[in-house]
Amino acid sequence: MVAVIKTGHSVRSIFHYNENKVKEGAAQCIGEGNYPASAKELSAAMRLNRLLHQNALNGNVKRNSVHISLNFHPSEKYADEKLLKIAEAYMEKIGFGDQPYLVYRHDDAGHPHIHLVSIKVREDGSRIDMQNIGRNQSEKARREIENDFNLVRAEGRKSEEMLLIKPVSASKVSYGRTESKRAMAGVLSSVLLSYKYTSLAELNAVLQLYNIRADRGSEDSRIFKAGGLVYRILDKEGKALGAPIKASDFAMKPTLAFLEKRYILSTGEKAFEKKRIRSAVDTVFLGKKTGMDRLAAKLKKEGIDMVLRKSDAGQLYGITYVDHVTRCVLNGSALGKNYSAKGMLERCPRTAEMKEISKAEKMPGNGIEEQKLQAVETSSEEVSVKLLEKLFKPEWQPDNVPAALRRKHRRRKKRGGSELN
Numbered sequence: 001m002v003a004v005i006k007t008g009h010s011v012r013s014i015f016h017y018n019e020n021k022v023k024e025g026a027a028q029c030i031g032e033g034n035y036p037a038s039a040k041e042l043s044a045a046m047r048l049n050r051l052l053h054q055n056a057l058n059g060n061v062k063r064n065s066v067h068i069s070l071n072f073h074p075s076e077k078y079a080d081e082k083l084l085k086i087a088e089a090y091m092e093k094i095g096f097g098d099q100p101y102l103v104y105r106h107d108d109a110g111h112p113h114i115h116l117v118s119i120k121v122r123e124d125g126s127r128i129d130m131q132n133i134g135r136n137q138s139e140k141a142r143r144e145i146e147n148d149f150n151l152v153r154a155e156g157r158k159s160e161e162m163l164l165i166k167p168v169s170a171s172k173v174s175y176g177r178t179e180s181k182r183a184m185a186g187v188l189s190s191v192l193l194s195y196k197y198t199s200l201a202e203l204n205a206v207l208q209l210y211n212i213r214a215d216r217g218s219e220d221s222r223i224f225k226a227g228g229l230v231y232r233i234l235d236k237e238g239k240a241l242g243a244p245i246k247a248s249d250f251a252m253k254p255t256l257a258f259l260e261k262r263y264i265l266s267t268g269e270k271a272f273e274k275k276r277i278r279s280a281v282d283t284v285f286l287g288k289k290t291g292m293d294r295l296a297a298k299l300k301k302e303g304i305d306m307v308l309r310k311s312d313a314g315q316l317y318g319i320t321y322v323d324h325v326t327r328c329v330l331n332g333s334a335l336g337k338n339y340s341a342k343g344m345l346e347r348c349p350r351t352a353e354m355k356e357i358s359k360a361e362k363m364p365g366n367g368i369e370e371q372k373l374q375a376v377e378t379s380s381e382e383v384s385v386k387l388l389e390k391l392f393k394p395e396w397q398p399d400n401v402p403a404a405l406r407r408k409h410r411r412r413k414k415r416g417g418s419e420l421n
Contacts, residue, residue, distance in 0.1 A: 002071040011051050011065035018104045026108040030080040034100045057125035068116040073152035093141035108193035173211045195327045196266035202329040205307040205320035229256045273328040277321050316341050
């Protein structure tokens with residue numbers, strides 16, 4: 001079993017996230033803890049109000065919502081009764097046994113898992129301290145529950161210890177090897193309900209990893225004007241192969257209207273997801289200078305795919321990060337200018353320099369070595385200018401003179417004046 005704990009500013013958001021999954025048929029509310037009645041006997045508004053009213057007892061707690069997912073091995077298909085017992089035992093062991101919480105079983109990924117929605121404010125208005133709860137209470141609870149309920153252990157198993165980091169259980173689609181529609185349907189059913197994306201471009205960043213693209217056509221096309229959508233198989237260079245398949249032809253009906261509902265569900269606070277990706281990128285740059293290829297390889301080990309968008313001329317103009325741990329898709333610009341395409345090119349100077357040298361080598365005629373030298377000299381001059389700017393940058397402003405020195409100077413004037421008189 002693998003446990004993931006997140007906190008947030010809005011219990012309403014995580015509640016509606018799970019309730020919307022229920023409406024889509026991708027989840028089910030199977031139980032509750034510390035509610036006056038069973039979840040099935042209460043309306044959605046009553047279930048939410050129980051959490052909101054207790055949170056209102058302490059308005060000083062800003063990050064007052066708790067969202068926990070307990071993830072099991074794909075071979076573990078448990079009845080709802082056992083899942084509720086596991087949830088109850090886990091909440092008790094991490095110190096949330098007396099807190100109100102809801103239990104949702106999700107069926108939208110390649111492995112069985114449940115989501116727990118709770119709050120950090122106790123019934124007496126005090127706040128539950130969650131610092132290091134994942135490393136301490138949760139890790140201990142996980143090991144004990146695996147033993148008590150005879151679950152597949154997360155430790156010591158290569159295939160399970162990275163359960164959440166691996167992409168969804170789908171394979172790349174190869175044109176001509178398998179029946180196109182069936183292969184695409186398998187990927188779409190795994191990806192569309194698992195990842196958080198807010199645009200067609202973000203969705204395509206994930207689908208591209210499986211050689212698929214969702215396409216609306218050009219703005220003057222009949223498909224675009226009718227609000228239609230087709231899915232295409234791509235080759236290794238990203239070019240479309242074979243005939244497109246209409247979205248309405250798939251059993252799950254992944255039409256444009258369906259995707260637009262997913263955009264709304266995925267819109268919201270992504271502070272944790274952004275912080276995780278930024279931290280992973282910055283960690284790579286802590287060592288020696290790195291290029292795009294090395295950066296992409298390092299991020300992949302952390303469960304993050306870096307999807308590059310290039311023009312026909314091969315110029316990089318956009319980066320999208322696909323985090324397979326949090327199932328979140330984010331454009332580089334959404335993370336900050338340092339993580340956008342321009343920012344990455346600036347942080348990878350060697351990559352840009354080698355690109356210029358490569359262009360020079362391909363130029364016809366003689367003078368290749370001279371062109372190399374010019375490219376390097378240009379880069380060196382830029383570095384020299386930046387270095388000089390740093391060296392001659394003043395460390396303090398002239399008016400920032402310590403007050404004690406100013407007073408001393410005035411006292412000397414007074415003494416001199418008195419002696420002359």
